[in-house]
Amino acid sequence: MAAAGAGEELRRELTCPICLDVFTDPVILKCGHNFCRPCIHVHWQENGDNYSGYQCPQCRAVFSKQSFTKNYLVQNLVARLDDLDCLRSPPAAPEPLAVEGKCAQHGEEFKLYCKSDGRPICVICRESRAHRDHMVAPLAEMVNDMKMEIQVRLMKLMAQKSKCIAVRVEDERTKSDAKLKKSRLKEKIESDIHALVQFLLDERDSLLESLDAVEVIAMALIDNNMRLVDAEVAAVEKAIADIDNHNSGDTSFKSLNQTYNEAIHCKPFTSIEPVSCPSDWSDFSGPFQLIAWKKMMHVLHTMPQNLTLDPDTAHANLLITDFDTKVEDGRFRGQKPNLPCRFTCFCGVLATAQYAGGQHYWEVDVKEKGVWYLGVTTEHSNRKGFINLRPSAGYWSLCLQDRLYANCEDGRVPVADYWDSPRVGVYLDYDNGRLCFYDAVTMKKLYMFDACFEEPVYPFFSPGSCDPGTRMQICHYY
Numbered sequence: 001m002a003a004a005g006a007g008e009e010l011r012r013e014l015t016c017p018i019c020l021d022v023f024t025d026p027v028i029l030k031c032g033h034n035f036c037r038p039c040i041h042v043h044w045q046e047n048g049d050n051y052s053g054y055q056c057p058q059c060r061a062v063f064s065k066q067s068f069t070k071n072y073l074v075q076n077l078v079a080r081l082d083d084l085d086c087l088r089s090p091p092a093a094p095e096p097l098a099v100e101g102k103c104a105q106h107g108e109e110f111k112l113y114c115k116s117d118g119r120p121i122c123v124i125c126r127e128s129r130a131h132r133d134h135m136v137a138p139l140a141e142m143v144n145d146m147k148m149e150i151q152v153r154l155m156k157l158m159a160q161k162s163k164c165i166a167v168r169v170e171d172e173r174t175k176s177d178a179k180l181k182k183s184r185l186k187e188k189i190e191s192d193i194h195a196l197v198q199f200l201l202d203e204r205d206s207l208l209e210s211l212d213a214v215e216v217i218a219m220a221l222i223d224n225n226m227r228l229v230d231a232e233v234a235a236v237e238k239a240i241a242d243i244d245n246h247n248s249g250d251t252s253f254k255s256l257n258q259t260y261n262e263a264i265h266c267k268p269f270t271s272i273e274p275v276s277c278p279s280d281w282s283d284f285s286g287p288f289q290l291i292a293w294k295k296m297m298h299v300l301h302t303m304p305q306n307l308t309l310d311p312d313t314a315h316a317n318l319l320i321t322d323f324d325t326k327v328e329d330g331r332f333r334g335q336k337p338n339l340p341c342r343f344t345c346f347c348g349v350l351a352t353a354q355y356a357g358g359q360h361y362w363e364v365d366v367k368e369k370g371v372w373y374l375g376v377t378t379e380h381s382n383r384k385g386f387i388n389l390r391p392s393a394g395y396w397s398l399c400l401q402d403r404l405y406a407n408c409e410d411g412r413v414p415v416a417d418y419w420d421s422p423r424v425g426v427y428l429d430y431d432n433g434r435l436c437f438y439d440a441v442t443m444k445k446l447y448m449f450d451a452c453f454e455e456p457v458y459p460f461f462s463p464g465s466c467d468p469g470t471r472m473q474i475c476h477y478y
Contacts, residue, residue: 010081014074017058018043018162022081026074031061034074041066047166057166060173113142192301199299203292211284225275232272297478302359302427306476307351307459313341313383314349317465324352328463328471346387348373351459351474360428362459363440363475366400367422371464372472373399374424375407376435376457396449397460398424398437406437406447415447423475426459440475 016023018039025037033056035043040057044066048054053062102109108122116134125131137145297303308324319330327349338344353360355376366372373389375397382393389395389407397407404416423440435449463472 010077014078014081019158023074023078026071026078027068028071028074029056029061029068030063031056031059033058034071035068037068037070040068043166046163047170055173057169060169111139112136113139115142195299196296199296200292203295207284207288214281214284222275229272294478302361304475304477305353305360305362306478307353307362307474309461309474310341310350310352312339313343315343315345315347317347318349318463320349322473325476326471326473327461329465341383343383343387345385346383346462347465348383348387348460348462350377351461354379354456354458355428355430356456357430359430361425363423363425364461365423365473365475369400369463369470369472371399371401373397373460373462373464374426374437375460376426376428377460378453379456379458391449391451395460396435396451398447404446406449413447428457428459430457 011022014023014026015021016026016036016039017033018035021036023034023036026034027037027040028034029040035057043057044054048066050065053064054066055062103122103125106122106124108124110120111123112121112126113119114121114125114131114134114136117131120139121131121136126136309320309327311320311324314320314327314336316336317329319328320326321328329347336342341350343349351362364374366374375389375395377396378394381395382388387393387395389397389399390409392409395407398415399405399407399412400419403414404419405412406415421439421441424446425438425440425443427436427438428434429436430453433451433453435451437446437448438444439446461472461474463470
């Protein structure tokens, strides 16, 4: 009994988490978990690849390749488990499956099985007219066939269970990753918006404190003037009362003469004037929202950048003006040196800024433009002759022709049927490989490219070659 108990305990410890049976050719992963070699091999074939990696089914540790080591210790323990099984009493031989009852018609035991009717029959029934043309097999043979089919079905169910478990593990991982991503995004949103809100609150408090200080000074001046007025009013009222008393005739001549002298020869009254404009309120009459917005730009993680165009890269037909911020089709071909970085066929121009990391945002005025191209291109992309505006050629761009398009790998993808916004915003997250285009008025996302930038990129612009006379201009905010 002790050996049997030890064997059961050891069997539980030596059970593969995938097939739920005793280990066969056990291997150990770098994370320390053990599996049957065939089980982990099949699991990784179905649930992993060299791009996303290979996960441990238990702890979900990710490995860059299929890597495991034969576990000789577990192999020896499995052999030990076989020895413990041998110590047990030999299992009794399975008794043949008995079919209850006898043939009701002939009183014989059931020895055969009619496949056509799906029921056991006796040897006499086999010769009867009812079963003469039916498919009949020995009952024992049929029992073995049934057991084998049940075993096959059991194996399929176990395989389905293993697949369900694997799917559930993957779904749990995806669910966990989604929650984690949502939590991180929530933290970022709260942090970024809190920074803006806190800045506005601090700016409001600072303005209100300054306003309170000006009010204190103004109130002090007014209160002091009101005290002088009150004192003067008291003196005048006393003089009026004295005169009224003498006019009533109830006083002596001496008192009347004294009052007369005081009234005629008294010092002149203090000059009393109301306080006009005691403080300067001009500091609080400005455009507060604009002032706060200008100040707030310095606390933004990604603030609009004041790009300038690089004339050395511009197509010969393009005219660059307004301090290298405006570009338009000049309707003539200028004499410009054919520099390696200059566009020769595509009417494009690069910005002077080069980005090899970080987050960047700029806006372009495309008002009244019927044709334009905007985006980024790699440092060594082709600029001579025909330009393939595809990511594989080093160009990620949005364009307006008869409608708004994104220039993707498989061709142009429609983005919008109608475009009337005067500005386009471009957001580049170099490190995460994202390029987003926005309607810069409503900040509605138009399209996003997922990329893997392997070299520095430049913003590029094109007013088109079929839309002369109209311009596109980089917006500056400070």
